[in-house]
Amino acid sequence: MTxxxxxxxxxxxxxxxxxxxxxxxxxxxxxxxxxxxxxxFAAVGFRHFQRRIALFGLALAFVAGLxxxxxxxxxxxxxxxxxxxxxxxxxxxLDLVLVGLCAxxxxxxxxxxxxxxFEYGEQESLLCIATFGAMMVGHAHDLLALFLGIxxxxxxxxxxxxxxxxxxxxxxxxxxYFLMGAFASAILLMGxxxxxxxxxxxxxxxxxxxxxxxxxxxxxxxxxxRALDQGHTASPAASDLVIQGVAKAALLIPGVLLVLGxxxxxxxxxxxxxxxxxxxxxxxxxxTAFMASVVKVAGVAALLRxxxxxxxxxxxxxxxxxxxxxxxxxxxLTMTVGNLAAVRQSNVKRLLAYSSIAHVGYLLLGVxxxxxxxxxxxxxxxxxxxxxLSWSRDAGDTAVASVLLYIVVYAVASLGAFVTVxxxxxxxxxxxxxYQWSGLARRHPGMALGMTVCLLSLMxxxxxxxxxGKLFLFRAVFENSNPWLxxxxxxxxxxxxxxxxxxxxxVVAMYFHTPPKTAPVVLPGKGAPAVVAVTAGLSVALGxxxxxxxxxxxxxxxxxxxxxxxxxxxxxxxxxxxWEARDPTPPVAAEEPSPGT
Amino acid sequence: xxPITHFLYLAILxxxxxxxGVLLRRNxxxxxxxIELxxxxxxxxxxxxSRLHGNxxxxxxxxxxxxxxxxxAAVGLAIIVAIFRSRDDVDIDDLGLLxx
Numbered sequence: 001m002t003x004x005x006x007x008x009x010x011x012x013x014x015x016x017x018x019x020x021x022x023x024x025x026x027x028x029x030x031x032x033x034x035x036x037x038x039x040x041f042a043a044v045g046f047r048h049f050q051r052r053i054a055l056f057g058l059a060l061a062f063v064a065g066l067x068x069x070x071x072x073x074x075x076x077x078x079x080x081x082x083x084x085x086x087x088x089x090x091x092x093x094l095d096l097v098l099v100g101l102c103a104x105x106x107x108x109x110x111x112x113x114x115x116x117x118f119e120y121g122e123q124e125s126l127l128c129i130a131t132f133g134a135m136m137v138g139h140a141h142d143l144l145a146l147f148l149g150i151x152x153x154x155x156x157x158x159x160x161x162x163x164x165x166x167x168x169x170x171x172x173x174x175x176x177y178f179l180m181g182a183f184a185s186a187i188l189l190m191g192x193x194x195x196x197x198x199x200x201x202x203x204x205x206x207x208x209x210x211x212x213x214x215x216x217x218x219x220x221x222x223x224x225x226r227a228l229d230q231g232h233t234a235s236p237a238a239s240d241l242v243i244q245g246v247a248k249a250a251l252l253i254p255g256v257l258l259v260l261g262x263x264x265x266x267x268x269x270x271x272x273x274x275x276x277x278x279x280x281x282x283x284x285x286x287x288t289a290f291m292a293s294v295v296k297v298a299g300v301a302a303l304l305r306x307x308x309x310x311x312x313x314x315x316x317x318x319x320x321x322x323x324x325x326x327x328x329x330x331x332x333l334t335m336t337v338g339n340l341a342a343v344r345q346s347n348v349k350r351l352l353a354y355s356s357i358a359h360v361g362y363l364l365l366g367v368x369x370x371x372x373x374x375x376x377x378x379x380x381x382x383x384x385x386x387x388x389l390s391w392s393r394d395a396g397d398t399a400v401a402s403v404l405l406y407i408v409v410y411a412v413a414s415l416g417a418f419v420t421v422x423x424x425x426x427x428x429x430x431x432x433x434x435y436q437w438s439g440l441a442r443r444h445p446g447m448a449l450g451m452t453v454c455l456l457s458l459m460x461x462x463x464x465x466x467x468x469g470k471l472f473l474f475r476a477v478f479e480n481s482n483p484w485l486x487x488x489x490x491x492x493x494x495x496x497x498x499x500x501x502x503x504x505x506x507v508v509a510m511y512f513h514t515p516p517k518t519a520p521v522v523l524p525g526k527g528a529p530a531v532v533a534v535t536a537g538l539s540v541a542l543g544x545x546x547x548x549x550x551x552x553x554x555x556x557x558x559x560x561x562x563x564x565x566x567x568x569x570x571x572x573x574x575x576x577x578x579w580e581a582r583d584p585t586p587p588v589a590a591e592e593p594s595p596g597t
Numbered sequence: 598x599x600p601i602t603h604f605l606y607l608a609i610l611x612x613x614x615x616x617x618g619v620l621l622r623r624n625x626x627x628x629x630x631x632i633e634l635x636x637x638x639x640x641x642x643x644x645x646x647s648r649l650h651g652n653x654x655x656x657x658x659x660x661x662x663x664x665x666x667x668x669x670a671a672v673g674l675a676i677i678v679a680i681f682r683s684r685d686d687v688d689i690d691d692l693g694l695l696x697x
Contacts, residue, residue: 144658151665155672162676169694171679176692178676179628182669183619186635189662190612193642193655197605200650202658278695341697350697 018080021087023064024095025135028102031057032128039121047121051110054124058103065095072576076569077562079141083203086141086564089572090404090556094138094301097408101293102131104415104535107527109286112422115523116284118164127290130156134298140305141564143192143202150188150266153298154181157291161283173282180275184265191258198252204310205563214248215315253321256311260323263306267299267360270333277341280353285425288349289418292356293411300363300407308370308400309561314382317375324368324375325484331368332488335361339498347432348421351502352414355458358499359410362473362492363403369477369485370399374561393559395479401557402472405550409457409469409542416454416535420447423528426521437506439515444522448510450532457539459503460496465542465549470496472550551579604645611638625680625687629673636666 019026035054042049068074069092077088106124113119133152140146158181162174196202199210265272280288307323317324338358345351373396380392424431424440431437441448457466478489522528542549558575562568611634618631640659647655681687 144654144661147658148661148665151669155665155668158672158676162679165679168683171676171683172692172694174676175625175680175689176695178673179619179625179632179689182629182632182673183635185665185669186615186632186639189636189639190608190642192658193608193639193646196643196655196658197646197649200646200652202654277697282695345697 015081021068021074021078021080022085022139024061024068024099025132025139027057027061027064028099028128028135029132031061032125032132035125035128036122039125042121047119048110050121050124051106054106054128055103057128058099058106061099062096062103065092065099068092069096072573075572075576076566077564079564083205084142084145085136085139087139088556088564088568089552089558090304090560091135091138093404093408093552093556094297095135097411098131098134098138098294098297101290101297101411101415102127104419104531105286105290105294107531108289108419108422108523109284111523111525111527112284112286112425113163115426116164116166118166118284120163123160123163126156126160130160130290131294134294134301137298137305138301140302141204143195143204143207143306146302146306147189147192149298150302151185153295154185154266157287157295160287160290161279163287164284169282170284173279176275176282177279180265184262184272187258187265188262191255191260191262194251194255194258198248198255204306208310208313208563210248211252211311211313211316214252215313215321249321256316256323257326260307260327263299263302264327264330267296267303267363268357269330269360269364270337270357273334273337273357276357277350277353280356281347281349285349285418285422285430288353289415289422292352292418293415296356296360296414297407297411300360300367300403303364303367304370304400304403304560308367308374308396312371312374312378312396312561314375314379317371317378322375324371327364328368328484328488331361331364332491333361334358334364335492335495339495339502342502343498345502346434348434348437348506349418349430349432351506352417352421355499355502356410356414358495359406359414359458361495362470363406363410365477365485365488365492366399366403366406366473369480370396370403370560372396372480372482372485373399395476397554397557397560398479399476400560401550401553402469402476404557405553406469406473408553409465409539412535412538412542413454413457413464413466416450416532416539417458419528419531419535420451420454423447423523423532424520426523431520434506434509435513436516436520437509438513440510440520442515443519447522447529447532450529450536452507452510453536453539454532455503455507457543459500463540463543465539465546468543468546468550601645601649604641608638608642608645611635611641623688623690625677625689628689629670629677632673633666633670636662636669 035050038053039050068087074087074089074092077086079086105127109123113123130153133149136145136149140149158174158178161177162171164170195207198214199207201207201210268276280291315321319325335358338354338361342351342354342358345354373392377392377396457464460466460470474489474492477485555572555575559568559571615631615635615638619628622628622631640662643655643659647653677687
């Protein structure tokens with residue numbers, strides 16, 4: 001990145017240019033503030049205009065995102081605001097997905113709030129600001145950006161969870177979520193402080209350099225300590241070196257672990273998952289849909305950006321100082337506990353909450369595998385020099401691509417499922433018990449079909465996108481030669497079978513049980529059916545058109561752990577060239593559509 | 598000149614007091630205060646490391662943390678007030694509406 005000279009007008013134009021690169025995120029953030037202002041000046045009867053204004057802004061952001069998404073200029077990653085954020089194919093996909101998920105929530109949230117008599121004008125604004133924070137996490141290239149993005153998102157969501165002032169569970173869920181979330185944020189911040197102490201930088205590039213340096217010193221320290229022990233070179237200078245080197249690693253490793261714990265909390269991995277079912281159940285259901293989709297995507301993006309791309313040096317990945325063994329164990333616990341707890345739930349919201357925990361377990365496997373591959377690539381570079389063995393690097397890219405694909409497919413299906421739950425709550429109470437879903441297919445065949453498609457996609461049945469998500473994820477993880485990881489893939493497959501049980505139980509209730517005497521009252525308006533139609537359609541379409549979707553994910557993950565620059569651009573352009581060689585007349589911009597827009 | 602370790606010990610001590618408060622106190626207000634203590638412990642560490650490394654990243658970070666802590670306290674207090682209105686105490690052990 002070339003630094004502009006400190007002249008007022010070039011500064012201003014550089015800022016404007018950077019904002020242009022960040023157009024989708026800037027529009028969503030601006031719209032959050034705009035909606036706050038329009039709400040302040042709107043007459044009481046005109047609240048429903050908030051939704052139209054929000055949807056207009058999100059559509060603008062989506063169009064802006066499309067111009068960046070298809071643009072090969074961003075292949076190498078463009079650093080904006082002096083390396084604070086980065087715009088690359090990965091963040092471009094996340095922008096589109098997050099804007100679409102936010103639009104899906106906005107379409108339902110207003111109707112739900114009006115029906116349940118807690119309508120308030122800030123809702124759309126808060127949803128936009130939370131999405132802005134999530135997008136910032138996707139663009140993060142500095143610990144400060146990561147922290148601010150996570151906090152912007154979390155603080156808005158605390159308010160959204162507690163906004164249903166006329167129901168006691170809402171405030172209780174908000175308090176539980178807030179106390180645990182703020183505790184995790186404080187832990188995250190302490191971890192960040194220690195990382196800064198160890199590396200002297202908050203930018204990811206600086207941290208990567210500092211991590212490598214801390215462990216090279218560490219290696220020399222072993223020699224020095226041995227020499228000291230033998231009494232040959234017992235000089236003050238040598239012992240100073242020992243202390244300095246040990247101090248760096250002694251700050252770095254606790255820092256990494258604290259940040260890891262906080263991020264695992266944010267994605268609700270076991271054992272930091274206790275808040276999830278309570279917060280999901282107590283929150284207004286559209287907000288639950290938002291938490292299960294947007295917040296999860298942001299959490300996984302943070303893990304990928306920080307842990308897979310930055311903390312993936314060989315020493316930091318592998319035992320004895322590595323973090324991946326711990327995360328593999330967490331993944332094992334997460335999928336097992338999530339699935340077993342979901343089996344014994346009769347409450348649909350809690351069932352879906354536990355199933356979302358189980359999905360995080362599968363995703364963490366992909367994160368571990370990607371980091372392991374990158375660590376191996378790092379080690380082979382160090383010993384062989386240059387691009388010694390590129391196989392590990394390609395395998396790492398593939399693992400990142402499969403994680404990205406899985407989280408997108410999961411978020412779309414999850415949004416659809418929770419929106420259906422929100423739709424079935426037309427009177428003051430929600431139809432949350434499984435028997436209230438009996439015979440839904442006879443009364444509302446369209447919605448029952450949409451819900452079934454979303455559930456089957458979450459379950460991973462072949463024509464749906466969820467099947468390919470699981471297939472590519474598990475295949476990428478199984479490439480790893482670590483027997484513990486290969487065992488975990490088998491274990492994950494068994495877990496998927498358990499998952500099929502509780503998803504199918506709901507499907508069977510909808511199709512084969514006799515409906516209750518009193519028909520469920522549903523939400524007014526076309527918002528919820530539209531969202532379910534789009535999410536179900538996408539769950540099928542992304543599965544049927546898997547090749548273009550997978551290509552885009554591959555492109556986004558290509559050279560994922562490279563710093564932005566020409567060498568990354570070269571590798572991404574190489575992939576584009578390979579596509580054209582494979583397919584002489586490429587389809588015009590194989591676009592991945594997004595829900596709700 | 599005070600060595601960096603002293604600042605680090607202070608930060609770790611404050612942080613542990615905060616963690617202890619979150620884990621042991623049952624009043625939501627005390628938990629919130631303990632969390633603020635943890636955030637400030639991190640601030641002490643950030644500013645101390647900023648001086649150690651001779652760059653300003655840590656100080657800039659600390660300013661943002663102050664703003665975030667204020668926003669978090671505002672939202673947290675509002676939620677605690679909402680709880681207090683519905684049940685006249687803010688003991689977190691009494692939150693039993695949502696459970697398996």
